[in-house]
Amino acid sequence: MNPLYCRTYQFAYRTVAQFLPWRHPLLLEGENSLLELPDLLRRQSIQNVLIVTDQGLAQLGLMNPLLEGLTTSGIQFVVYDKTVPNPTIENIEEAYSLYNSSECEGIIAFGGGSPMDCAKGVAARAAQPKKTLAQMKGQLKVRKAIPPLIAVPTTAGTGSETTIVSVVSNSETHEKYAINDPVLTPHFAVMDPLLTVGLPKHITSTTGMDALTHAVEAYIGRSNTLQTKQWSQEATKLIFENLYEAYKNGNNLKARANMQRASFLAGRAFTRAYVGYIHAIAHTLGGFYNVPHGLANAVIMPHVLEYYGEAVHKPLAELAELTSITDSTDSDEVKCKKFIEAIRQMNEKMDIPETISSIKTQDIPLMVDRAYNEANPLYPVPRILNKKDLETLYILIKA
Template identity: 65%
Template sequence: MYKLYCRSFQQVMKLSMFFLPWREPELLVGENSLSKLPNIIQREGLKSILIVTDKGIAESGLMEGLLNGLRALEVDFAVYDKTVPNPTIDNIEEALELYKATKCDGVVAFGGGSPIDCAKGVGARLARPDKKLPQLRGVLKVMKKMPPLFVVPTTAGTGSEATLACVVSDSNTHEKYALMDTALIPHFTVLDPLLTVKLPKHITSTTGMDALTHAVEAYIGKSNTKHTAQWSIEAVKLIFDNLYEAYSNGENITARTNMQRAAYLGGKAFTRAYVGNVHAIAHTLSGFYNVPHGLANAIILPHVLEYYGESAQKPLAELADVIGICVRTDSTEQKSTKFIQAIKDLNKKMAIPDKVDCINDRDIPLMIERALREANPLYPVPKIFFKEDMRELIKMIEG
């Protein structure tokens, strides 16, 4: 009966997707596309902008072109650079106070997934000033217009530049959860590959595997559509063709450009078709131990795909054909196995471990509870997991 409840809920959510007020960000794409953003901001009639970033980005010089462009056009700005990995409610509230104090009328997110989530959280609070962030947790709790949001990703992985999701960490409870609402989809997105060429190798690898996880989970889920399937297929192909090159040769602009497109397409796919149990486990792992989200996904992904067994073999076999690793005589099961092995091989080539060594056994019951609460009934996964499934998978990744 519980499985029937989950599947019925998921079917209703899938049908509702066709009636939601979707928008796609206006894209600025290509080398030096960041230079166009100040004019776009001025064109939108904005007078003062809050820029949400982190210390590393703020000190790297990556934002200087943007800041100089805003100064030249006499657009005021304030910079919030205290975002931490897995941004907290406190981060968002601090940034919100700066927005109000400096009388801003728009938000720029500049950085990886954490600054983007933080900026979306600010937008959610501005749209619903009567609600605290925990009250906006879940699906379609914002439902009101927020100020213009401009997103400048400096990694190629999270897909947050295309999605309706904002992931927040509660530093008091060590819980990580999502706000999901079409109001949170960015209005403008800048995909400038020059912003990613200096990424450390370990960030290139783990954010790239994050993008792969998005595309794969969207594709194998039961809410996949013709459009999300095509976006996922293109993303998976781009990642297998370009991620290792971007990791090995960070100055390769073509590889960097292709990875940005893959991350964007993966974001478009999963924001409509959802993710799955990989993310449910990864979020609780990050919430408890602050494991970077991309790294958590990269480690967990092959374990969950293997655990799905026959329920995911057909779509995984199709993805194996997409990346060209099969022979004509391979069975569906053999193709599926080869695809999972290709993920393991890519992880290994990029020095990503297959386990984590931070899990405390006393935390596992609560981790299981939180992972199940995230996954069920919302995620349209190939196989509904229960407590023992989650327990076994957490034990699998425990070093």
């Protein structure tokens, strides 16, 4: 795609974005804030909800206090717990059918990014029952009010509790695509750090690096506002200061709460400023090999940032200064390199690999096409890459 066309498209979208109806979720925050949710639903006159989660969370019993509170408050509920990582069209259609047959009035997304994506897909179908998910792929295709949507994140990474995105996987074609519309932003979000205390270490690490990817890609892109830059900066600083502590000491509630805040801020930043090639590549790895999104982002991030070269020296130098890993005499290039190296060191300390071994050489051409078409012309990346560039990156990530 012609770079001039891409930049013109991005400028036009950025201009239009100023006038879109952005929603800020009403937050319930702090320890045991989950217990406040039934009362919130009652005040909103919501009497019957669909809860979207996955089997792992259902078996852990994390939802039990919520289910007890709903029962005590006389609020009916039905649980859809078949969500898989990188939720599929089938997941969303099953949950949507349950939503309709149970005559639900609202949706609770309980879990990490996958239940959130699934729940948002259900909300999109409820808003546009005559449209398929594929017909809502891309930008601003929902455009109608969704049912009340409540996000209860149990990880600190996706930021889905404040984003406009539902990511859907087609299990037949292995395509992974996004439905983007401000109406998909949750109306309410519960930020209870107690829900993240029991996370396995590898989930803590990879979801935390997912949040860092959101903050970094938003910051280095060309559609920043002063506000998105501030959100990205604060999120980056919080992640550098708290992620390893949350990983090493999962019971540190302060670190857990700080990571939840970082995830939320990074989510707000990339919702307005968008992401880039890291995400475009990661989506193909999720679609083809079911690689968890946070893991894919963590592995890909240093490769792509390094490949951008001079285009990211200044913004990454600014982020590096925030994290206290630079010297005052360092050039922007040196600061940038220190920042990328710090990401590699964080990955290594948390046992995140440097490459993705499941990539098959014969799949690379199709993945290149899909990543290229996802990113261009929409993503306001610091440097527009061509298909040969993307092929080189896949080979580096596979090596």
